[in-house]
Amino acid sequence: MQLNGQSRWSERAMGSIYSGFRSTFGVALLVLGVALGASGCTTPASTTASTPSAVNSTATLPSWRDGPAKQTIQKFVADVTREGSPNYVPPAARIAVFDNDGTLWSEQPLYFQFAFMLDQVKAAAPKHPEWKNNPAFKALVAKDYGALASLQKQVLQLIAVANSGMTVDDYDKTIRDWLATARHPKFNRPYTELVYQPQLELLAYLxxxxFKTFIVSGGTIEFMRPWAEKAYGIPPEQVIGSSQVVQYQMHDGQGTLVRQPKIDFVDDGPGKPVGIYRNIGRKPILAFGNSDGDLQMLQYTASGSGPHLALLVHHDDAVREFAYDRTSKIGKLDKAWDEAIADGWTVVSMKDDWQTIYPAPKQ
Incomplete structure (x- = not known):
């Protein structure tokens, strides 16, 4: 059963004129709640199981403008959490999955992990002269975003070779060090500050x-796990992504895990439902994506026999973020958009539905 009840999305999706920027002063109301969630302080199962109805979203979703998208989310959560409702879902089955790139944080002009990879590959290039004829290496060096988008598996393989032989702990430190100094080329802010404030609120609300919230991303688990809990309140064990082969080895009498030059699993497109099945073992009742790479995850969620909610972010705000969809080389939204319109999925307009995009810069 689908609980969207929206008839305006095809009209809104094809529209080209939206309301201008409006600021919000209500974001501060959620700061404490998000901070608690980021510390891993989620509601115990014993408490959530006895919750008779949804926590009110007026105060907890201040960055969402009142409209069909917010109302759909509110109604869905109220329906599945109200005991006695024909659509009631027990807490153990309240699984929500979110794509990361373009859904929880920005992804333009280049997937953030690809920006990290570019630095890593450049550093390793002198040791690999054979890369000069590698199309993925050429695309990275040239910052050819279109080629990179079509060569994602090859790019992942390249970085697997570049960082093979490192322990997982050393690689974790490399990621943390890069994130501490790298800045986005447009906003000149740390990448981890370019998370979406409305989505932080939604995660906390769920x-x-x-609800138990998961990341299901084409990015690698190694790249996301070092910072996802602090940024989103999602612990490492609830991060599902692409992965590299690791091998257990003994070094100086200590057991450790060492990265091998081979990709183990690509969690994108049709790989996402596989990753969900392998790592969660339950079909989600809510899925949120933004691109064709999320299509199969949304289809899988929407195929459930019980209540479900499928959502897409439409990047249509060139002033506050970026505007792109059908022809974009990064985060292309084409087939998934068509299916959303045909099947009544909820399309969230970044420009129309979100009062603000990013949290306030840290002082």
Whole structure:
């Protein structure tokens, strides 16, 4: 059963004129709640199981403008959490999955992990002269975003070779060090500050209502796990992504895991439902994506026999973020958009539905 009930999305999706920028002063109301969630302080199962109805979203979703998208989310959460409702879902089955790139944080002009990879590959290039004829290496060096988008598996393989032989702990430190100094070329802010404030609020709102929230991303688990809990309140064990082969080895009498020059699993497109099945073992009842790479995850969620909600972010705000969809080389939204319109999925307009995009810069 689909609980969207929206008839305006095809009209809104094809529209080209939206309301201008409006600031919000209500974001501060959620700061404490997000901070608690980021510390891993989620609601215990014993508490959520007895919650008779949804936590009110008026105060907890201040960055969402009142409209069909917010109302759909509110109604869905109320329906599945109200005991006695024909659509009631027990807390254990309240699984929500979110894509990361373009859904929880920005992804333009280049996937943030690819920016990290570019630095790593450049550093390793002198040891690999054979890369000069590698199309993925050429695309990275040239910052050919279109080629990179079509060569994602080859790019992942390149970085697997570049960082093979490192322990997982050393690689974790490399990622943390890069994130501490790297800045986005447009906003001149740390990449981890370019998370979406409305989505932080939604994650906290869902957890307050007994949902378990997961990241399901084409990015690698190694890249996301070092910072996802602090940024989103999602612990490492709830991060599902592409992965590299690791091998257990003994070094100086200590057991450690060492990265091998081979990709183990690509969690994108049709790989996402596989990753969900392998790592969660339950079909989600809510899925949120932004591109064709999320299509199969949304289809899988929408195929459930019980209540479900499929959502897409439409990047249509060139002033506050970026505007792109059908022809974009990064985060292309084409087939998934068509299916959203045909099947009544909820399309969230970044420009129309979000009062603000990013949290306030850290002082």
């Amino acid at each position: 957890r307050a209502n007994g």
